[in-house]
Amino acid sequence: MxxxxxxxxxxxxxxxxxxxxxxxxxxxxxxxxxxxxxxxxxxxxxxxxxxxxxxxxxxxxxxxxxxxxxxxxxxxxxxxxxxxxxxxxxxxxxxxxxxxxxxxxxxxxxxxxxxxxxxDHSRLVSEKTTSNYQQEFRKIAMDMSMINSHEEWAELYQKLVYWELELENIEDTGMFEILESQKVEANTQFCKFIDKNYSDWFGNNDDAPVMSHTLFKDKVVPQLANKRTLMVVVDNLRYDQWKAFEPYLNNAYKKQEEDLFYSILPTATQYARNAIFSGLMPSDMQKLHPNWWLNDTDEGGKNMYEKEFLGAQLKRLGLNLNWSYHKISSLKQGRRLSENFKSHKNEDLTVIVYNFVDMLSHAKTEMEVIKELASTDKSYRSLTESWFKNSPLMEIIQQAAQLGFQLIITTDHGTINVKNPSKVIGDKNTSLNLRYKTGKSLTYEDRDVLAAKNPSNIHLPSINMSSSFIFAKGDLFFAYPNNYNHYVSYYRNTYQHGGVSLEEMIIPFAVLSPK
Structure with missing residues (x-):
């Protein structure tokens, strides 16, 4: 020294x-x-x-x-x-x-x-954190080999995120690299677990976790009794990003409950978010509400009817509420809602879908500046945190606290930084998402995917009789053989969703009450 x-x-x-x-x-x-x-x-x-x-x-x-x-x-x-x-x-x-x-x-x-x-603060904290993680590393490695339930996977993921946030500011980058390799191994084991258990979670299975289509009934409805509620669904929000901006709520709110639930597959907005608002799996949405459901290859916006889906679910649950729904996809829309939020003060339920994180992760693939700013999970978290504390959403939440609203914050699915390509071949009607594909006659690397040859087994609609779904595992992304190198370099190290990973599937649900 x-x-x-x-x-x-x-x-x-x-x-x-x-x-x-x-x-x-x-x-x-x-x-x-x-x-x-x-x-x-x-x-x-x-x-x-x-x-x-x-x-x-x-x-x-x-x-x-x-x-x-x-x-x-x-x-x-x-x-x-x-x-x-x-x-x-x-x-x-x-x-x-x-x-x-x-x-x-x-x-x-x-x-x-x-x-x-x-x-010496940073050095002392760094040394203590490193030594604590070294002890925990062995325990996590042992736990990982024995996990056999969705609760244990959620706990393990919480533990990994805790250490990621603890280690991100220390001077020992070697420890961070060890944690990264542990996350990769955890995702490998988690994909095996999902492959083996996911299809059994439907129907009357008491062992199933809370999932997208049961979230509203199981977690939101119990909170609505005699409490005016603001429910915010931040699109594409991972658990680690939630933990990064949670402290900014402390002035206005205190946390009552924090839980993790499972996004359905594909971990993509049109499937997972529609499932939250409808309380239905995609194949049931297609059957019961054919005018509101669009398949991957259909023309038009795939999340145009969330308000209608929510209205139908509230009716089905016998809830006679004074409610409103708002989708925010731009700064202008956010400001407008912030300026007019007091007009919602007598509602039982005010629902806001905030698209910022989704816009950011998609923009990252398009814009070099964003790619530079969000090149790692740490910088991606930092960017989300910076956005949140300066956003109209923060202003809306502060107003909600003053008006006595309880606050629910959740999301539809997470996202993962994709590193490695996996070759896939399909016809011109194959869906375009980088983390899942649906279509007929798909050719792919078996070891890289979780395949649903019969989509109805996991309550997904079939575009035609011989359609199947494949989901990319871990940090893989799908690439077509033609123009392969250009495609791979363009999308590598971008944030994508739709596949199977801890980051995409295990996501936050938090209830907070005004101070």
Missing amino acids: SEIKVLWVDDEIDLLKPHILFLEGRNYNVTTAQSGTEALQEIEKDTFDIVFLDENMPGLTGLETLAEIKEQQATLPVVMITKSEEEYIMEEAIGSKIADYLIKPVNPNQILLSLKKNL
């Missing part, structure tokens, strides 16, 4: 000699100053890692010196030391972004703790 340079400013600096010797004995290089003016001169001619600053000095006061220091070097940590316990001084100092606040008399260990907290 390189030598740490400390500037200590106090008009009675001679009385602090024992403290200074104590720090020098631990290899800190301490420069002293007896006034604010002297301190500013030292800062001009030398570079310091931290400043200890007495508040009560003749001439320039500590607060005045602090203001000057911050003007010259905004990021230099300053620890204020004062005899006074007056609240206004604390508030002034904290408002000026001090690093710490100590009350005299200070002992050497307090000073040492403050130094470690401010200068």
